[in-house]
Amino acid sequence: MVSTRDSITDIWGPRTPSLGSHWPIRVDQNVEEEPDRWVQASCFLCSNGCGIDIAVKDDRPGGRIVGVRGREADIVNRGRLGPKGLHGWVANASVDRLTQPLVRRGGRLEPASWDEAMDLIVARMKAAKEKYTAGSIGFYTSGQLFAEANYTLSVIRTAGIGTLHIDGNTRLCTATAGAALKETFGADGQPGTYSDVEATDCFLLVGHDMAATATVLWSRVLDRRRADRPSKMIVVDPRRTATAAEADLHIKPRLGTNVAVLNGLIRELIEQGHADRAFIEAHTLGYDELSRTVASYTPGKVAEIARIPADQIREAAAMIGGSTMLLSTCLQGVYQSNQGTAAAVQVNNVNLVLGRIGRPGCGILQMNGQPTAENSRETGSGGDLSAFRNFGNPRHVEEMARLWNVDPATLPDWGPPTHALQIFDYVRDGSIRVLWIVGTNPAVSMPDLARLRGDLGRRGVFVIAQDAFMTETTEMADVVLPAAIWGEKTGCSTNVDRVVHLNRKAVEPPGQARSDLDIFLDFARRMDFRDKDGAPLIKWTDAEGAFDAWRECSRGRPCDYSGLSYAKLTGGSGIPWPCNDRHPDGSERYYADLHFPTDPDYCESYGHDLLTGAAVTEEDYRAKRPDGRAFLRAAEYVPPTEEPDADYPFYLSTGRVVFHFHTRTKTGRSKALRDAAPDAFIQVSEEDASRLGIAEGEMLRVTSRRGMAEAPARIGDIEPGTLFMPFHYGYWDDPGRQRAANELTLYEWDPVSKQPHFKYAAVRLEKAAGLSPLPQPAETKREAAALDGGAASRPCLADYIGLLLASEECLVRGWETLRKAHPMTPDIGQQSALFMGWSEESAAALRPHAAAYGAGREGEAAALDKALAIGRPQTGFGLMRDLQGLWLMVNESFVSTAVLIQGARALGDRALEKDLQGIESRNERQRTWLLTRLRQAAPQTLAVPS
Incomplete structure (x- = not known):
């Protein structure tokens, strides 16, 4: 093997000091045979996005990868590569690659044809959407898909299926x-x-x-x-x-x-x-x-x-x-x-x-943490609208509809995009019935793994897993699709630095494995997604066509790719966006004009x-x-929700090691990288190790309120009271014990980004007396999951219709009671009569929908009447209390209406949505008058004796 350096022992290579000028070139290489050709790509084992050339030997059909070198012309790395980039490529040739689809039959995953697998997926998708709406379908994808696949999937889920439930493992990292x-x-x-x-x-x-x-x-x-x-x-x-x-x-x-x-x-x-x-x-x-x-x-x-x-x-x-x-x-x-x-x-x-x-x-x-995390965010496969458009801006939604030639009303903009942990929570409660997992391994990477295993093992959910290898996640799937990986497909990736790289296909994928893009295109064709003129929704058939469509989608937006093309990205360096008429060669520095996109x-x-x-x-x-x-947004400090105590006296943090990526699906199959970091460890301070009598390498057990993991001790370089574990290590290579750090972590998220909290968990530490057996799924699937439930029923919708109807009927009575209780107050009679009529109108508008969907009304009317209790003495204070009671009841209706509008939009029931918007408008005017009247009465009533 010809290698320019030993990157395992010399991780960062020799120094080439630089100050204020271009970073000097240094080409790193690791090639085991003289190649027949070199193919342009970028490294896919961190978010840096290094330019790379793939060495290919054409001594067998499809070719084979025999090494890599850094691209000296690339502005990102100037030829350098790290240990993962120099050694991770060997995973492509692993003997345990998935080479044909698998379908669960009789509780076992068995080989199947692509037609069998895709026909089953399409049948389940169509049945779920018909019975339970598009909200019963979810996608959990990866920051390792090319931009072309990400954008195609974004169009499919938004304009094809119409679900809000899409996110990626980028939610976990960036x-x-x-x-x-x-x-x-x-x-x-x-x-x-x-x-x-x-x-x-x-x-x-x-x-x-x-x-x-x-x-x-x-x-x-x-x-x-x-x-x-x-x-x-x-x-x-x-x-x-x-x-x-x-x-x-x-x-x-x-x-x-x-x-x-x-x-x-x-x-x-x-x-x-x-x-x-x-x-x-x-x-x-x-x-x-x-x-x-x-x-x-x-x-x-x-x-x-x-x-x-x-x-x-x-x-x-x-x-x-x-x-x-x-x-x-x-x-x-x-x-x-x-x-x-x-x-x-x-x-x-x-x-x-x-x-x-x-x-x-x-x-x-x-x-970022992943090579195409930026593409996930740009294209919308992380849940947002494509090209950094705003889901809360109707004009942006209309732009997307025009671009895709669909009715804006069909796009799912009725709520915020569903983030990853919420998607799995919906799986847990049974409302997501089909979940497609693409290129990621949540059964090791998600927090609170016991909970996650229970979610994936639930009998009511049909799980599709698309990957290159069998993993802890694919083992729990109903259908497994074999995917091509880096080096086996063409597409673009964008790094932290906004640099777009073209990755050319170097070799054929093994067996029947297909690229993610080809799988999505096949799915869209079989689902027969159409635009409003009856033409196919997805109008491209290959990677370059997908890129051209994405380029047009991004035109005029912050992430403007309109000046890029495959031809322009071929042969030299990657190019940073925005790249357009104004910046034809890309934009090295963003915000140089100090004008920010806050309009x-x-x-x-x-x-x-x-x-x-x-x-x-x-x-x-x-x-x-x-x-x-x-x-400049300010924030007060708020303590973590879980802190060490007498039972769990340590804080645990998780993170990475230099030689591995994510759950080691690829890096764990490289001997050099596996040998460099073969196992997890528990890092403990010298003070804590001394106090507990722990020796270097001794097997330890760490336990949280959620689970347990075992790993050898690594002593030093951490503060007392704090422990650290790398999160890469799971169970696919059978370690013989529980060792996944995410057995311990919290299932909670940041209030804004919805990113999970992996960095603090209260734990206890002890020596492991004996090794614990590997964790098992909470429920073993015996058959491919069935869509249970029979005819579609929506009891929660009926409950809220009943609640709103009872609220409006209660308001009719309340306005009448207010008029009778305060006849001497000049404006009360007139306004009460007006508002009573509005509430009667609202109740009348709801009744046909209650007949259609049902109206759960068990105890609602009596409870609301009791809560309202209008009719206090004819004093200033009595009037204020009655007005406040009505304000509370109007708010009850207002909230129910807001909830129901979202439900109506998700169902596509425009008649219900229109009637609810009328109720919402009337409620808002009632609320405004009541609050104005309360404020007007307050100074005299509260401050002046009477």
């Missing part, structure tokens, strides 16, 4: 990156670039072990640090990682306290006089609220919360403030921890308060309350008049 960028800048897209590394004089890495997660980018940082005038570096991480060991200042906060630490840092930057007030005034909104919020986060208070020396906050602010530039990054230590979005937004705030953005050396990299008619999101996740309304957003300015 949903918070996209959320934080939208909250601050109005749309996704990185405001930093890799070339800032050479220019900057200061790095701030928060919860980002770059040395392990993006080895080539870390090489670039090390080269900058070895220049004649090295940049400063601050790392915030509770472990002493290789990244932290390089830092000038290593801050080791207690798990879950990132917001407190960052608030303290922002306060200190302001106190030390480093805030750029001219920039803040010209280009941001929200500074006053931010400064008020951080004012109480003194170094002393932060020290108490985060258990760090107070002087570290002052020192960090002085180091940053004394620099002229700043490149900030963050990753899972922020995203997967307590208050993930709030903390990531504070990282944005640090740069904005300093005015350090949009120029060389000044930027923010909200990092209400253009933005991707109106934002959220960072603590509650409540959405900002379009009306409130427009009132802020952002005018291209960024938002």
Whole structure:
């Protein structure tokens, strides 16, 4: 084997110091035979997106991969590759590749033809949609699909099936990156670039072990640090990682306290006089609220919360403030921890308060974890509308409908997209009956694995799993589809740096395996999806056609691909978007003009309350008049929901190791990588190990309220009271014990990004007296899951129709009672008569729908009458209490109406939706009058004796 270096022992390679100029070229290579040809691609084993050439030998049909080398022309890596990139390619030739479809028969997965498998999938999809609506169908996909497959699936689920239930494993790793960028800048897209590394004089890495997660980018940082005038570096991480060991200042906060630490840092930057007030005034909104919020986060208070020396906050602010530039990054230590979005937004705030953005050396990299996580977010396969359009903006929905030539009313915009954990929760409660899992292994990667196994094992759900290998997830599926992987298909991928790479097919996939795109195209054809003119909804037949369709979809949006083509992406470097008429060669630096995509008619999101996740309304957003300015969004620190106690005295965090990716589906099949990191471990501090008598390598057992895992001890480089486990290790290679870190983690999520909390769980630690058997599915499927339930029934809809009808009938009685109870108050009689008529009108409009759907009314009318109790004495106080009672009842109706409108839209019942909108309008006017009347009466009634 010809290799330029041993990347297992020399992970980051030799130094080539650089400062302010292009990063020098160094071509890394690992080839076992002289190839017949080289094929252009990019590395697919982290989010860095390194340009790569695949070495192919054509000595057998379809060819075979015999090695890789870095592409020296590529702006991302200048020829360099990390250990996963140099060794992961051998997985393509693994003898245990899936080569034909499998279908569950008699409780066993058995070989089947593509026609058998796809016909079964289509039959189940059609039956589920007919019986239970499109809301009974869900997709859980991956940040490893090319843009072409992602976009095709997005069109299928949105305009073909019409379900909100789609998300990817990107929700687990970098949903918070996209959320934080939208909250601050109005749309996704990185405001930093890799070339800032050479220019900057200061790095701030928060919860980002770059040395392990993006080895080539870390090489670039090390080269900058070895220049004649090295940049400063601050790392915030509770472990002493290789990244932290390089830092000038290593801050080791207690798990879950990132917001407190960052608030303290922002306060200190302001106190030390480093805030750029001219920039803040010209280009941001929200500074006053931010400064008020951080004012109480003194170094002393932060020290108490985060258990760090107070002087570290002052020192960090002085180091940053004394620099002229700043490149900030963050990753899972922020995203997967307590208050993930709030903390990531504070990282944005640090740069904005300093005015350090949009120029060389000044930027923010909200990092990704996967090679096409950006494509998931761009195309809409992560749930959002394609090309960073706003689901809350009707004009954006209409744009999509015009582009796809469908009726806007058929697109599922009646609620927020369903995030990953909620999808599995719907599987658990039985409302999702068909779940298609694509290119990911949630039976190891999701939190609280015992719960997840119960969800996938549920008899009522039909599970489709599309993968290249048998995994813990495919073992539980009803249909398994063999998929082509990297090197075996053509398509584009976009990295953290917004650089788009074309990946050319190098070899044929094994056996009958097909590309994800080909599988989706076949599915769409068999489902016979049509546009409103009767033409096929999916109008492309290959990867380049899909890319051209996606390019047009992105035109004029922040992620504008309109200037890109396969021809333009062939032969040289990847190209960063936006690439269009204005930027024909792409855009290295985003936001150089300091104009941000916050215009209400253009933005991707109106934002959220960072603590509650409540959405900002379009009306409130427009009132802020952002005018291209960024938002400085403030957030108070809130403690984690689970903390150590007497029973579970340790905090556990999970994360990555440098030699593996995700659940090791590919990297675990490379001998070099497997030998470098063969097993999980439990990292424990020297103090805790000494106190508990634990020796290096001794088998330990860690237990949470959810489950248990066992692994050998690794001692040192972590704070006392804190443990760490890598999350890569599951059970497909039969370790003989429970060792998956996610047996222990919490099934809860960030209120804004909905990203799970993997970074803190209360656990106890002990020596393992004996190994525990491997976990088993909660329920073993004996047959391919049946669509149970018979004729479609919607009892919950009937319940809410009954509740609303009872509420409106109660209001009729309430308005009449109010009129009779307060005859001497001049306006009450007139207004009561008007509003009683409105409530009668609403009740009359509901009755036909109650006849059609049913109306659950058990005890509702009597309970509402008792709660209302109108008819108090004819005093000012009595009138106010009666008005308040009616206001509460109108709100009862208003909420029921809002809920039912969403249900009507999901059902496609336009008549019900129209009648409900009429009720909603009347309720809103009743609410407004009642609240106005209460406020008018309050000063005299409450303050003046009578």
